[in-house]
Amino acid sequence: MLIDQEKCNGCGICVPYCPVGAISVSGKKASIDLDICAECGTCGRRYIVKCPTGAIYDDPNLFETERGISKYFSDPMTTHKVTKIPGRGTEEVKTNDVTGRVKRGEIGVALEMGRPCLGTTLAEVQKVTTALARIGIVWEHMSPLSHIMDDPANGTFPARRLGLRMISCIIEFTAPAERLEAILTEVRRVAKELDTVFSLDLITRYDPDGRIPVREDVEKLGFTVRPNAKINLGLGRPLSEV
Numbered sequence: 427m428l429i430d431q432e433k434c435n436g437c438g439i440c441v442p443y444c445p446v447g448a449i450s451v452s453g454k455k456a457s458i459d460l461d462i463c464a465e466c467g468t469c470g471r472r473y474i475v476k477c478p479t480g481a482i483y484d485d486p487n488l489f490e491t492e493r494g495i496s497k498y499f500s501d502p503m504t505t506h507k508v509t510k511i512p513g514r515g516t517e518e519v520k521t522n523d524v525t526g527r528v529k530r531g532e533i534g535v536a537l538e539m540g541r542p543c544l545g546t547t548l549a550e551v552q553k554v555t556t557a558l559a560r561i562g563i564v565w566e567h568m569s570p571l572s573h574i575m576d577d578p579a580n581g582t583f584p585a586r587r588l589g590l591r592m593i594s595c596i597i598e599f600t601a602p603a604e605r606l607e608a609i610l611t612e613v614r615r616v617a618k619e620l621d622t623v624f625s626l627d628l629i630t631r632y633d634p635d636g637r638i639p640v641r642e643d644v645e646k647l648g649f650t651v652r653p654n655a656k657i658n659l660g661l662g663r664p665l666s667e668v
């Protein structure tokens with residue numbers, strides 16, 4: 427987003443709405459620090475931020491620049507150009523009732539890096555993707571992250587993109603259930619190197635008798651299992667049965 431310096435009166439109304447503190451007022455003019463802005467679009471939503479002069483506007487050339495990538499990860503009102511999925515470009519492996527990505531005998535993993543008020547950068551994401559690539563993880567194709575890697579086998583991104591900021595980036599993949607220990611061990615190791623927060627989602631299908639197949643294994647590894655964390659109903663789209 428950008429602020430028209432001719433129109434801005436420096437009232438400061440927009441400042442507290444930015445989730446990462448990228449807007450500041452100086453000399454009676456507001457400006458956006460583009461090194462901090464994650465392109466979430468919040469400040470430009472006129473039904474939320476009542477800018478009295480209409481000074482905040484979308485960069486018309488955003489998607490011709492690298493910054494357009496940030497918008498796909500930060501703005502839920504955007505539809506991803508490759509996956510064609512609105513709302514940050516992924517249906518997310520954690521909504522398995524809808525996507526049906528995780529089959530029996532598999533686990534799905536979603537690492538949700540960065541949250542509002544903190545966010546993350548692609549450099550932080552790369553710490554995780556390179557670590558997981560070393561143990562042979564293959565990335566979810568219908569995820570915006572897969573489309574900006576330059577070397578998926580090594581989990582790397584082009585160097586020019588590493589500074590890009592995003593509100594939240596979801597690293598998604600599925601793997602055979604027997605890889606559980608290797609994956610969680612690597613996640614725990616790399617977590618100590620991260621300069622952001624993340625949530626770890628583990629997705630598995632219930633056994634017919636209601637048991638959660640990998641629960642005991644996860645607990646043996648020292649993780650607290652919270653099976654009530656998020657259960658999405660299929661909303662009439664039972665693709666998991668396909």
Ligand code: SF4
Pocket residue numbers: 429433434435436437438439440441451455456476477478479480481482
């Ligand atoms: S709300 Fe509008 S006029 Fe007020 S500081 Fe922000 S951009 Fe400027």
Ligand code: SF4
Pocket residue numbers: 427443444445446447448449458462463464465466467468469470
């Ligand atoms: S687009 Fe989002 S991150 Fe960027 S300045 Fe506006 S509110 Fe802040």
